[in-house]
Amino acid sequence: MSIEFENISKTYDQAPVLESINAEIASGEFFAVVGPSGCGKSTLLRMLAGLIDITSGVIKINGKQVNALPAKNRGLTMAFQDYALFPFLSVEDNIAFGLKARKMPIEEVKKRVDDALEMVDLSDFRERKPKDLSGGQRQRVALARAIASDAKICLMDEPLSNLDAQLRARMRSEIRGLQRKLGLTLIYVTHDQVEAMTMADHIMVLNDHQVQQIDTPLGIYNHPANEFVANFFGTPQINILSGVYEANDDQIVIDHDLKLSITEKLSRQNYKIGIRPNQLDFTAVGPGKGNATISDLSNLGSQTIVSALLDNGQTVRIIKEEQLLIDDQQRIKIFSKGTAFVFDPDKKTLAAVSLGSPI
Numbered sequence: 357m358s359i360e361f362e363n364i365s366k367t368y369d370q371a372p373v374l375e376s377i378n379a380e381i382a383s384g385e386f387f388a389v390v391g392p393s394g395c396g397k398s399t400l401l402r403m404l405a406g407l408i409d410i411t412s413g414v415i416k417i418n419g420k421q422v423n424a425l426p427a428k429n430r431g432l433t434m435a436f437q438d439y440a441l442f443p444f445l446s447v448e449d450n451i452a453f454g455l456k457a458r459k460m461p462i463e464e465v466k467k468r469v470d471d472a473l474e475m476v477d478l479s480d481f482r483e484r485k486p487k488d489l490s491g492g493q494r495q496r497v498a499l500a501r502a503i504a505s506d507a508k509i510c511l512m513d514e515p516l517s518n519l520d521a522q523l524r525a526r527m528r529s530e531i532r533g534l535q536r537k538l539g540l541t542l543i544y545v546t547h548d549q550v551e552a553m554t555m556a557d558h559i560m561v562l563n564d565h566q567v568q569q570i571d572t573p574l575g576i577y578n579h580p581a582n583e584f585v586a587n588f589f590g591t592p593q594i595n596i597l598s599g600v601y602e603a604n605d606d607q608i609v610i611d612h613d614l615k616l617s618i619t620e621k622l623s624r625q626n627y628k629i630g631i632r633p634n635q636l637d638f639t640a641v642g643p644g645k646g647n648a649t650i651s652d653l654s655n656l657g658s659q660t661i662v663s664a665l666l667d668n669g670q671t672v673r674i675i676k677e678e679q680l681l682i683d684d685q686q687r688i689k690i691f692s693k694g695t696a697f698v699f700d701p702d703k704k705t706l707a708a709v710s711l712g713s714p715i
């Protein structure tokens with residue numbers, strides 16, 4: 357089942373929350389919606405579910421406008437962060453409720469409930485009432501209910517937010533596997549860029565009431581539409597540095613060792629440059645040499661994240677794929693080994709450029 361958002365806007369008490377949202381979601385696609393808290397992710401999902409009104413625009417499911425269709429007739433299933441479970445029903449009855457209501461044969465209901473309970477690790481909790489569960493367990497019941505459903509569109513709003521890291525990692529791949537197997541169209545709201553990157557076919561990035569970019573995970577990482585998107589994806593965060601365009605040499609100069617060769621002519625003098633921490637490297641040098649001083653080291657086991665202060669006052673983060681033992685305050689020479697992004701003053705991406713070799 358495909359989904360289309362056509363010029364969807366939403367205002368609450370005249371305050372805009374979403375402006376002119378356009379997106380097409382293909383049948384069987386895993387579509388993640390990401391953005392910072394309050395950017396309107398849940399609002400978009402709730403409009404699609406039919407739980408709140410659309411201020412203007414059209415939502416289509418399988419090519420048919422559904423603006424006025426009641427939630428229960430939209431053929432969707434939902435696992436929302438606060439989606440209420442029936443307090444008087446046991447865990448298994450909560451999961452089976454919708455299936456029984458649709459007159460599914462009882463053996464089929466039992467199988468689906470069993471499979472779903474196993475998947476979310478709650479087989480031993482089937483008799484319990486929601487009040488006797490932890491927050492994370494309740495969330496898993498809501499997830500199991502969505503998994504067991506036979507709807508072809510599934511909406512999930514931060515479904516893994518209350519789970520511990522291990523279970524969350526397992527659930528990510530279980531949900532992804534199940535979505536593929538059943539051919540579900542899955543709209544998945546999260547503020548977690550890693551979740552979106554690892555699970556989705558396409559990602560919609562929302563901010564400032566608007567769509568910033570819709571692309572594949574690698575498309576977003578490799579070709580961010582603007583500074584916001586570049587900042588949102590990637591751990592540790594991309595470095596945003598100031599550079600000056602020198603028209604004579606067609607270069608953007610960050611400092612005397614960090615220069616970007618630019619093929620296209622740029623008109624303005626000052627630019628923001630985005631360089632991912634894995635696109636920088638350094639060598640240790642003697643006192644008074646190089647272009648930066650190490651200010652902090654975080655050893656993560658297989659990697660080391662290094663913070664360094666460039667002599668011109670800008671701070672950069674660099675990832676080394678090794679356990680690095682080096683002194684704080686060590687002088688280093690930073691150089692580049694890959695691509696960078698040049699942002700114009702409106703924060704749009706002008707170009708992805710190759711960094712010049714060290715001089």
Ligand SMILES: Nc1ncnc2c1ncn2[C@@H]1O[C@H](COP(=O)(O)OP(=O)(O)OP(=O)(O)O)[C@@H](O)[C@H]1O
Pocket residue numbers: 368369373391392393394395396397398399400547
């Ligand atoms: N019923 C309402 N009346 C007025 N404003 C609302 C209402 N519901 C949500 N909002 C506002 O709309 C904006 C978007 O809220 P929404 O819940 O969609 O954001 P979100 O991106 O899902 O955030 P989070 O990640 O924190 O859940 C917020 O500023 C919120 O305060």
